[in-house]
Amino acid sequence: MEKYKILPGLYYKGALVMEQGVNFSIFSRNAERVTLEIYREALDTEPHFSYELDPALNRTGDTWHVYVGGISEGYYYGWRVGGPFDLERGHRYDHTKLLLDPYAKAVTPKVQGHERKGIIVDSRKFNFSKHKKPETDYRDSIIYEMHIKLFTMNKNSGVSYPGSYIGVIEKINHLKNLGVTAVELLPVFEFDEDSILGSNPITGEKLKNVWGYNPIAFYAPTSNYLSNKDKVTGALVGDHVLEFSKLVTAFHDAGIEVILDVVFNHTGEGNEMGPTISLKGLDNSIYYMLEPYNKMYYSNYSGTGNTLNCSHPVVKEYILDCLRYWYGQMHVDGFRFDLASILGRGEDGQWLGNLSILNDISKDSVLSKAKLIAEGWDAAGGYFLGEFPEGWAEWNGKFRDTVRKFIKGDPGITSDLATRIVGSPDLFANDGRRPYYSINFITAHDGFTMWDLVSYNEKNNHINGEHNRDGDDHNNSWNHGVEGETEDPHIISLRKKQIKNMMVILMVSQGTPMILMGDEMGKTQQGNNNAYCQDNELNWLDWERFKEFEDIYLFTKRMIGFRKENASLRRKHFFTATDTNGNGLSDISWHGTVPYSPDWSHESRVLAFMVDEGKEKQSSQIYVAFNSHYEGLDFELPNIHGKRWFRVVDTGDSQEDFLEIPRPIDGGYYRVKARSSIVLIAK
Incomplete structure (x- = not known):
């Protein structure tokens, strides 16, 4: 030796x-x-x-x-x-x-x-000292939540290295052409894909923890996404670190930021019956929250068996060190914190908010420009949406639920939809935060895809091996007449129109929009709303669907472009409902089928609003109307002195749903078809 x-x-x-x-x-x-x-x-x-x-x-x-x-x-x-x-x-x-x-x-x-x-x-x-980050403002961001492996694992992705860091690089142009400015990557910390013991009860296929929400090494990019055919050989020499770095560089070269979904609320060591891999053997009583009556047992705020003791100074230091490494040396642009409310709990489980590590992270000298996004709830019933410290953006679960209910025609939603459209000031205005701190989304990895949202009334998680008990039962979904896939052209057309309606709401709302991987091409998981354990064609992005759903892709791309072109849809400040530029128009006004007469009644299923150019130096006013009623309705348009209205969007016209050259409207009315949306501009 x-x-x-x-x-x-x-x-x-x-x-x-x-x-x-x-x-x-x-x-x-x-x-x-x-x-x-x-x-x-x-x-x-x-x-x-x-x-x-x-x-x-x-x-x-x-x-x-x-x-x-x-x-x-x-x-x-x-x-x-x-x-x-x-x-x-x-x-x-x-x-x-x-x-x-x-x-x-x-x-x-x-x-x-x-x-x-x-x-x-x-x-x-x-240390990429010569490599510049895009540094896109929240208000200008379009976030795309994606999974590295699932994005290209299907053979029809056409990449040389399916399911890998390098494979994603080959598909970056798809994201750039769509208009994406940031990707939010599901966990890339090293994890154990084989931590799930069950099998598919129908096929016998072993289930895999493909999402990766069970980290075992917080500094290490996972070797599961290596390009090598022999991943073991490549991982043994650390190729996964190099390939992850190449991926970040490629995204930045395309002007796309990289946000990591980080899991600091628990580890893959499980509960008292779980394996000892790292922290459990180093100092279990420090790193984990243990039950006060018997420290043999773990507190389980995460729902996965253990909970990191995020309020302990040693654990705080570890989390901050880790974030600084990924942001400073691995050059990522920000973080989405899984079950972030756990980081705001004290050792007794009580919510600390500004007194927790959440404040330390947002005030950290290294992380001061990092994007910080919170999932403001946890598995123990904690729901702290809107209560995070200054500097934090948050997944807006209320936006998701409200939009879903309105689109499927639920009554009593109109007033709340208006609140969500203007950036959820009830959640974000009181502590000095801005509209763009609301991360607006309708679908995410955890739940139905957008196509399944309009195709299934009930979840279909039987193949997960838990007798369909897992996954959320409150999906606010509607199948539009047939459960699951159908060849009925009328139902298919209606489902597509509803997706377009949701994309309109997402792109005209104040806040930062986030779309789910594959929603732009009708990704389906056959009604599975908890596909964390499905590493197969059910979950892999099917690139062949692009042909069938090209109209959805183009509509999404054009709505993203429209948002980028119109600064009043990406405001720095909340609306004031006053005339801010002296032209006699409020910065926002609400309407129903009659101008300036919104219908806030319980039975209302219509909403219209007009955004003025205001101080955003935009060239035109924008008028948007939503009709979630089962019948078409005539909307009287507000009069703009010296201007006329031009149609940009009408989801009720499947052949011309988005006009790249706006068309003038004759007369003072516009008929908005059943379950349709329109967007007009004034010239």
Whole structure:
């Protein structure tokens, strides 16, 4: 065995590559014995070098550290940590287990019969100092929520490397042509696809945790999306870090920002019956929220078995360090926080809001320009939409629910729809935030696709192996006469029109719009509204559907373009309902079938509004009308002195739903067909 130069080392976390060696460091307050193991090959079962740390030399406070001279990038490592095994006090130490470093920049893939190891990576080479980020304002953003593997895994995607980081690069032009300015990537932290034990009860196919919401290494891009045919070989040398970096660069070159869906509310170590992979073996009582009556058990605010103790200073530090790494060195542009309300809870589970790590993140000196997006609810009933600190945008679940109800014709929705259209000031105006902090969406990965939303009354999750009990039962969906797929041209036409209606609302509303991967081409999951475990053609994006749904794609693209061309649809400030430019018109006015006479009654299913050019220096007023009634209605148009109205959008005209050259309207009325929307501009 070679001899290595051993020094006490420094307390900087992780495996830090230096000129002549590597500095290693981890946190463990309650450990009594800590051993570092170095491996030459990823699949070696015996370490090439092992060193047991001396607490008198290799410990500063609660941080254990050692410097090993003579090794460099490309070695593998892990920690063995011993201490009390006292479940009632929350301690689960076991020196026989090889643990992953929470700060590992890359980890080996899962290989049967082998423990995962950290890969020593020189992260200095990922500092893109010459690479400029797009830095698109929220108000100018169009977010596209997508999954790296599912986007190109289908053979008909036509890419060279399906289901990979590199495969996505080959399809970036699809997103750029659509008008997307940011992608929101489902989790890319290393996770275990095989953590689900069940099988499809119909086919027997093993279920996979394809979404990736069970992280085991927060610093490491997952090896599941490598382009290599032999992913194990590629992952063993850290190719996944390089390929992820190439993907970020390619997106930025196309002017598209990269937002990561991050899961800091729980880990893939599960509950008291789950595996010990990293944090559980390093210092379980610090990293996790445990039940106060018996710390053998985990608090389960996440619904996945455990909950990270995000209010503890050590965990706060870890989360902030991780975010800084991805934002500063891996060069991503922002983060969407899964079940973000958990980060706002104290150790007793109570909501802390501005006193929590949420405020620390938004005020952090490194992250001050990062996009921060919260999912403001959790699995324990916490619903804190609109209560996040300044600097946070939020998924607006009320926008989703309101639009769905209005589109399917529910009564009593008109007033709430108006509130959502103007940017949800009831949620975001009181704390000084702006309209664009409302992330407006109608569909997301968690639920029906937009095509399924207009095709199914009930979820169809039987193949998930949970007897159709999983997934949300409150979908506010409507099948328009037939459950599921149909060849009836009238139903197909109506479903497409309803999708266009939803796209109109999404693109004319104040806030930041987000669309779901595949909605622009009619993606279906056959009614499965919780496809987290389906790594198959049901869930893979079917690019052949583009031909059948090209009209939806073109309409979506044109509505995105219309939004970008009209700054009054992307306001910096909330409407005031006053004349802001002296032309005698309010910055927004509400209408029904009669101008300036909106119908706010419970039975109303119509809404119209006019947006003035205001201070946005826009060349024209915009008039929008929605009719979710089952009959067509005549709308009297408001009079604009010296101007006339021109039609841009009419979803009731399937052949000319969007006119790229607006057409003048004769007379002062416009008939809005049943379940249709119109958009007019004044010239």
